[in-house]
Amino acid sequence: xxxxxxxxxxxxxLNRQIFMKLVWQHKRLSKxxxxxxxxLSIPAVSKILDxxxxxxxxxxxxxxxxxxxxxxxxxxxxxDGDFILCMNVTPTSIESQLCDAQLSxxxxxxxxxxxxxxxxxxLAAIENIWxxxxxxxxxxxxxxxxxxxxxxxxxxxxxxxxxxxPWREPVEIKYLLxxxxxxxxxxxxxxxxxxxxxxxxxxxxxxxxxxxxVDYGIGSSFVINGQIYRGSLYGSGQIGHTIxxxxxxxxxxxxxxxxxxxxxxxxxxxxxxxxxxxQPGSVRQDPENVTSAQLISAWHNGDEQVRSWVxxxxxxxxxxxxxxxxxxxxxxxxxxxxSCGFGEDWLATINRQIGFNPFDHGDALKINATQISFxxxxxxxxxMGIGYLYVEATLGKE
Numbered sequence: 001x002x003x004x005x006x007x008x009x010x011x012x013x014l015n016r017q018i019f020m021k022l023v024w025q026h027k028r029l030s031k032x033x034x035x036x037x038x039x040l041s042i043p044a045v046s047k048i049l050d051x052x053x054x055x056x057x058x059x060x061x062x063x064x065x066x067x068x069x070x071x072x073x074x075x076x077x078x079x080d081g082d083f084i085l086c087m088n089v090t091p092t093s094i095e096s097q098l099c100d101a102q103l104s105x106x107x108x109x110x111x112x113x114x115x116x117x118x119x120x121x122x123l124a125a126i127e128n129i130w131x132x133x134x135x136x137x138x139x140x141x142x143x144x145x146x147x148x149x150x151x152x153x154x155x156x157x158x159x160x161x162x163x164x165x166p167w168r169e170p171v172e173i174k175y176l177l178x179x180x181x182x183x184x185x186x187x188x189x190x191x192x193x194x195x196x197x198x199x200x201x202x203x204x205x206x207x208x209x210x211x212x213x214v215d216y217g218i219g220s221s222f223v224i225n226g227q228i229y230r231g232s233l234y235g236s237g238q239i240g241h242t243i244x245x246x247x248x249x250x251x252x253x254x255x256x257x258x259x260x261x262x263x264x265x266x267x268x269x270x271x272x273x274x275x276x277x278x279q280p281g282s283v284r285q286d287p288e289n290v291t292s293a294q295l296i297s298a299w300h301n302g303d304e305q306v307r308s309w310v311x312x313x314x315x316x317x318x319x320x321x322x323x324x325x326x327x328x329x330x331x332x333x334x335x336x337x338x339s340c341g342f343g344e345d346w347l348a349t350i351n352r353q354i355g356f357n358p359f360d361h362g363d364a365l366k367i368n369a370t371q372i373s374f375x376x377x378x379x380x381x382x383x384m385g386i387g388y389l390y391v392e393a394t395l396g397k398e
Contacts, residue, residue, distance in 0.1 A: 016052060016057075020394075022037055024077065024103070024388075025203060027102060029074060030074050034048075052075075058076065059075070082143050083141065084103065085130055086099060086385075086387045087144065087383070088190055089126065089148050091115075092113065092115070096383070098142070099387050103391065105384065119165075123171075127177070130183075143185070144181070147193035149162055149217075151238075157187040158174070173185070174187050188389060189219070189221070191213050194375070195385070197382050198334060199223055200388045202376070207225055209334065211375065212239065212317075212334070214335060218259055218317070240264065241258045241260065242320045243255060243256070244257055244259050244319065259316055262316050265338060269291075272295060292338050293341075299346075314350045315350075318352065318353025321350065322353050322354050331371065333372045335374050336374075347374065350372065
């Protein structure tokens with residue numbers, strides 16, 4: 001039996017959700033903008049907007065966004081909501097950006113060095129940053145959104161593994177901070193942070209894309225049909241632990257020959273250390289203090305040894321991505337991380353491996369042709385991406 005009432009209710013719910021998504025993406029829209037984006041008539045748009053304003057979901061401003069036509073003002077997320085303090089957290093550094101209720105930045109983006117020997121040290125560093133902002137905004141509720149390196153359970157807010165940390169036990173980050181600070185805390189992986197940033201702050205992105213973070217390790221996150229894909233154990237995107245050489249070096253995950261052991265910055269630095277130690281007296285560089293910046297500089301300066309290592313690493317990344325492309329058929333790939341400093345030659349080496357995809361016939365004019373590029377979002381925008389955990393939770397209740 002066809003239930004028109006239930007059907008109308010569902011349509012109303014979907015329209016409200018679409019309107020809220022548009023406002024989060026564009027920050028401020030007029031009635032004509034809503035009509036343009038949705039294809040709905042102005043009277044239909046007005047009815048939905050009035051409902052959202054009455055429910056406190058949107059606020060109306062007399063500011064006109066168009067130079068033509070009748071001034072109907074504009075609509076936006078109310079500014080009187082809670083602030084969100086977004087952080088990207090590792091045991092050695094914490095990046096932070098405070099955002100207002102519209103997820104627009106407040107104040108300066110900050111990065112501090114930390115030396116967390118224990119989980120308690122790391123939690124204390126997070127708490128100190130929060131309390132500093134709380135002193136500046138004593139009358140505001142400041143919730144936390146944390147991007148954590150390694151495997152994270154976003155439901156319980158537990159950091160299950162953190163590769164750079166000297167500890168190995170899980171840490172109940174969400175529970176411990178909520179108990180201590182009395183605010184809401186949301187936690188997810190740092191690659192999810194990048195995917196959310198691209199999804200919400202880059203209107204040019206497709207419904208299906210992936211971000212690859214090539215830095216200390218190698219991580220990735222997939223957006224499929226507009227949704228972050230996490231997997232049932234929240235381990236989706238562990239491209240760094242795909243095995244490229246079964247007889248290779250031991251990985252922190254307990255297996256051998258993972259992509260991270262040959263293509264991450266930590267792997268490249270290890271190669272450099274081993275090589276430098278085999279050349280006593282012939283070089284001035286201290287093997288124990290090789291930096292990522294030095295490797296990138298040597299690459300650009302044409303150092304043959306470094307170029308050989310980096311090209312081999314780029315080939316391994318490309319082959320792993322090729323396998324993912326064949327399985328998931330995602331053909332929009334964005335790279336982030338310090339390895340992007342190797343530049344266009346590095347990216348071209350990766351792209352040559354991906355170019356063998358049998359499902360992509362190489363027609364660059366096709367809208368669905370494989371596209372691989374560096375991500376364009378600034379670092380503050382990337383870190384603000386984790387704040388959209390709150391947006392997606394809110395939209396899920398519409």
